[in-house]
Amino acid sequence: MMTGTTPAARDALLDLRADMSLAARNRLAVRDIKSGSTLWPLAWTLGWLDIKLRYRGSMLGPFWLTLSTGIMVGSLGVLYSTLFHMNVHEYLPFLSLSIVLWNFLSALVSESCMAFTEADKVIRSVRMPFFVFAIRVVIRNLLALAHNLVVIVVVFAVFLIWPGWHALLSLPAAVLWVMDALALTLLLGGFCARFRDIQPIVNSVMQIAFFLTPVIWKPEQLGPRVDLLPLNPFFDLLEIVRAPLLGDVPSTMTWLGAALYSFVLCGAAWGFFARARGRIAFWL
Amino acid sequence: MAPTTNARVSIEGVSVSFPLYHGSARSLKKLVFAAASGRLGQDRQKRVVVEALRNVSFSLRGGDRLGLIGTNGAGKTTLLRTLAGIYEPVTGRVRVEGSLNALLDPSLGMNLDLTGRENIMLRGLYNGMPRASLGQLEEDVTAFAGLSDFIDLPVRIYSSGMIVRLGFALATAIRPQILLMDEWILAGDAQFIDRAKLRLETMVRGADILVLSTHEASIIRTWCSRVLWLDEGRIRADGPPDAVLEQYLGHPLEPVTEATATEHL
Numbered sequence: 001m002m003t004g005t006t007p008a009a010r011d012a013l014l015d016l017r018a019d020m021s022l023a024a025r026n027r028l029a030v031r032d033i034k035s036g037s038t039l040w041p042l043a044w045t046l047g048w049l050d051i052k053l054r055y056r057g058s059m060l061g062p063f064w065l066t067l068s069t070g071i072m073v074g075s076l077g078v079l080y081s082t083l084f085h086m087n088v089h090e091y092l093p094f095l096s097l098s099i100v101l102w103n104f105l106s107a108l109v110s111e112s113c114m115a116f117t118e119a120d121k122v123i124r125s126v127r128m129p130f131f132v133f134a135i136r137v138v139i140r141n142l143l144a145l146a147h148n149l150v151v152i153v154v155v156f157a158v159f160l161i162w163p164g165w166h167a168l169l170s171l172p173a174a175v176l177w178v179m180d181a182l183a184l185t186l187l188l189g190g191f192c193a194r195f196r197d198i199q200p201i202v203n204s205v206m207q208i209a210f211f212l213t214p215v216i217w218k219p220e221q222l223g224p225r226v227d228l229l230p231l232n233p234f235f236d237l238l239e240i241v242r243a244p245l246l247g248d249v250p251s252t253m254t255w256l257g258a259a260l261y262s263f264v265l266c267g268a269a270w271g272f273f274a275r276a277r278g279r280i281a282f283w284l
Numbered sequence: 285m286a287p288t289t290n291a292r293v294s295i296e297g298v299s300v301s302f303p304l305y306h307g308s309a310r311s312l313k314k315l316v317f318a319a320a321s322g323r324l325g326q327d328r329q330k331r332v333v334v335e336a337l338r339n340v341s342f343s344l345r346g347g348d349r350l351g352l353i354g355t356n357g358a359g360k361t362t363l364l365r366t367l368a369g370i371y372e373p374v375t376g377r378v379r380v381e382g383s384l385n386a387l388l389d390p391s392l393g394m395n396l397d398l399t400g401r402e403n404i405m406l407r408g409l410y411n412g413m414p415r416a417s418l419g420q421l422e423e424d425v426t427a428f429a430g431l432s433d434f435i436d437l438p439v440r441i442y443s444s445g446m447i448v449r450l451g452f453a454l455a456t457a458i459r460p461q462i463l464l465m466d467e468w469i470l471a472g473d474a475q476f477i478d479r480a481k482l483r484l485e486t487m488v489r490g491a492d493i494l495v496l497s498t499h500e501a502s503i504i505r506t507w508c509s510r511v512l513w514l515d516e517g518r519i520r521a522d523g524p525p526d527a528v529l530e531q532y533l534g535h536p537l538e539p540v541t542e543a544t545a546t547e548h549l
Contacts, residue, residue, distance in 0.1 A: 014369045014380040018299075042409035049406070053397050125389035126410065127369035194305075195312040278372035281365075282302055 014127070022274075029274040036131025043132050047139030065147045073099050073151055080216055089159050091218075096155040097242050098215045104145040105234070106206045108181055111137050113199040115189030120284040130277060134185040138178065152245075161247075169244035173258070177241065180262050183269035190276045193283040209234050230254055233261040291382030291461040291492035293367060294343035298376035299517075300366055304332040336362040338517040339376070344493050351508035351525060352497040353532055358514040360497040364388060364464045367495060382492065385411070385460035387469060394451060396440040400431050403439060407454045421457055428483065429453040445473055452480055456487050463491035468503045501529050501537070 020028070036043075055061045076099070077092040084091070115137045122128060156162075192198045213234040219226050229235045236257035243250040336359045344350055352360045365371045366378060368386035394403055404425050408418045426435055429449040434442060439450065455469060465488075470480055488494055488507065498504060504511060504525050511528040513521040521528045530537055 014378065014384070016369060016372050016379075017377040018373045018375040039409070039412060041415060042406075042412075045406060045409055049395075049398060049402065053395075056397065121389065122410070124365070124370060126386060128410070197311045197313055201312075281370050281372075283305065 016278075025274045025277075029270070029277055032129045032273075032277060033131045036129030036135065039129060039132050040135060043135035044139055046132075046136040047143060050136070050140045051143050062144070062147050063150075065144055066150045069100060069103065069148045070151045070154070073155065076216060084217070084221070086218075093152075093155055093159055093161050094218060094242075094246060095216060096152050097245055098238070100145070100148045100152055101238055101241060102210065102213075102215045103148065104141055105238075106210065107144065108138070108141045109184065109188070109206055110199070110203055111141065112181075112185035112188040113192040113202055115185045116193045116280055117189075117284060123281055123284055130186070130189075130273075130280060131182075134182050134189060137185045137189070138181045141181070142178075163245050163247045166244045166247050166249060169249065170241045173237075173240035173244070176258065176262055177237065180237070180265055183262075183266040186273045187265070187269035190272060190280055190283075193280055194276070213238060230257040233257070236261060291346045292344070292379070293381075293462060293493060293495075294377075294379045295367070296341050296377045298337055298340045298366060298373045298378060299335065300337040300362055300371050301333045301335045301374050304334060336517050337366065337373075340514075340517075340519055341376075342512065342519070342522065344495070346492040347509075349494040349507055349509045350496070351504040351511045352495065352514060353499070353501075353504065353511060353529070354514035354520075359517040360514055361388070361466055362517075363514065364466055364495065364497060367462075368464055380462065382461035384462040384464065385458050386464040386466075387455050388464070388466045394439065394454070397438055399438055400426070400429075400435045400442075400450060403450070404454065407457070411458050413458075425450070425453040425457055428479070445476075449476060453483075456483050459487055459490050461491060462493045463488065463495070465494070465496045468496065468498050468500065501533065504529060505537070 017024070051062055055064060058064060060067060073092070073096045077088065077095050080086070080095070081088045081091040112134075115133045116123060116130065119133045119136075123130075123133075188198070188202065192202075209232075213232055214221075214229070215238070219229055219235070219239075222229065230251075230253045236254050239254045240250045240258045243254075340359075340363065342350075352363060354360055362371065364386060365388065366373060367380060368384060368388070369378070369380065370386075372378075395406070398406070401422060404422045405418055408421045413421065422435075426432060429446065429452070431442075431446060431450060434446065439447060442450070452469065468484075470477065470484060494507065496503070496507060508525050511521075511523065511525045512519055513528050513532050521531050526537055
């Protein structure tokens with residue numbers, strides 16, 4: 001007789017009908033997100049193994065990320081503080097925060113395009129909540145972010161900067177980021193599975209956004225036109241995390257903008273996901 | 285005989301069709317331009333669709349063993365994927381009660397760059413197992429595949445025999461109420477094959493409902509109590525194995541003997 005095969009397989013009640021009502025579609029989407037969330041150990045493991053595999057066999061492992069970000073921040077910091085005639089003591093902490101946060105954002109946007117296409121084999125061989133793959137992409141990028149945080153800590157320590165209690169204001173902002181990131185991954189992941197030419201478009205948009213958003217330049221350099229900045233969704237979202245960490249309080253306009261853009265993003269993602277969820281497997 | 289429980293499968297008037305996206309249909313740019321020039325409606329109509337399943341209905345209860353036969357492209361794999369809930373029907377209704385495991389791709393989630401241990405853990409998590417029972421899974425799979433010293437090395441350096449054994453052990457480690465199998469998976473060297481056969485048969489016997497797609501008439505005759513003949517996505521015949529097989533093969537079957545039944549295993 002066999003020594004114990006595992007008598008476990010997910011309990012299931014599957015009831016799928018065609019021509020579903022909007023309510024039924026929404027229910028299935030809610031179920032996808034709920035059961036996807038309970039599978040977070042899987043999503044965590046997948047995200048962690050992604051990072052581990054990317055750097056397996058290299059001497060520094062994932063700390064290559066830290067090193068390359070550190071070099072980028074250091075060299076850009078010296079170059080631009082000279083170009084912009086700015087005090088390095090003031091500019092470098094700002095730049096380190098901006099670059100690390102922007103790297104996270106742009107990598108996330110770019111990788112969310114592949115959220116479902118990279119998992120095509122799994123999606124076509126087992127019924128799995130699509131939300132798992134969204135969590136995986138977000139976790140993978142949060143882990144990369146965690147490695148880059150070292151750079152910020154080092155820069156802040158070198159310049160003896162302590163943001164004070166204001167820094168706590170970036171916590172609700174971080175929660176908003178995670179929500180937005182999950183929504184974005186569902187939206188772009190599905191959209192890019194259907195239309196394969198989205199990813200290059202997205203990448204060029206992010207390239208332009210990098211220059212239009214105060215990442216390497218400071219908002220006050222715009223002079224009187226600084227009031228227009230909240231129109232840029234990337235600025236609002238970046239600022240609500242960045243400003244508190246630099247000891248400032250983001251303006252109400254910035255917070256309102258960030259909340260509004262997040263609301264629109266989550267709404268669009270939900271609408272799209274509830275509609276397209278059942279079709280994603282056919283697109284891969 | 286398998287225990288009869290409340291496992292149920294029922295499929296009513298299910299059709300599944302694949303839109304064929306190739307070339308320009310994959311491009312958002314082309315779609316936008318087509319819409320702008322008012323050609324979208326026409327484009328929609330012209331979209332090539334493959335009807336993989338057409339109006340398929342049947343139901344299965346605990347104890348049923350269904351074999352699927354048909355030529356390549358008849359819709360066998362699509363039917364299995366629809367039962368597994370991977371493809372959602374375009375028309376009709378799919379209802380499945382009971383834990384289900386679909387062995388559609390025996391190498392599911394197997395990553396050659398990961399170690400044996402990591403692959404086992406990942407498979408357990410894919411099946412929604414709690415972390416606490418992953419240890420048991422690991423023990424079972426390692427012992428069965430005989431990987432003891434290699435468990436912490438990347439699968440890439442395993443011998444091909446070891447990879448086959450690991451894949452098989454993983455595929456058969458989870459015992460569902462409803463088992464869907466695309467082809468009778470059995471592989472390995474002569475020494476391994478007897479143990480593999482025993483393990484697979486234990487899993488198949490343990491399942492309340494089996495749906496098996498295969499080209500081998502002898503496997504159908506050994507394991508199945510009912511056969512569906514799919515042809516171009518439609519059910520062409522549905523009935524007891526021997527009757528449907530004779531119709532399908534176009535000649536009378538030889539009587540089943542122990543030798544012919546096990547020949548292909």
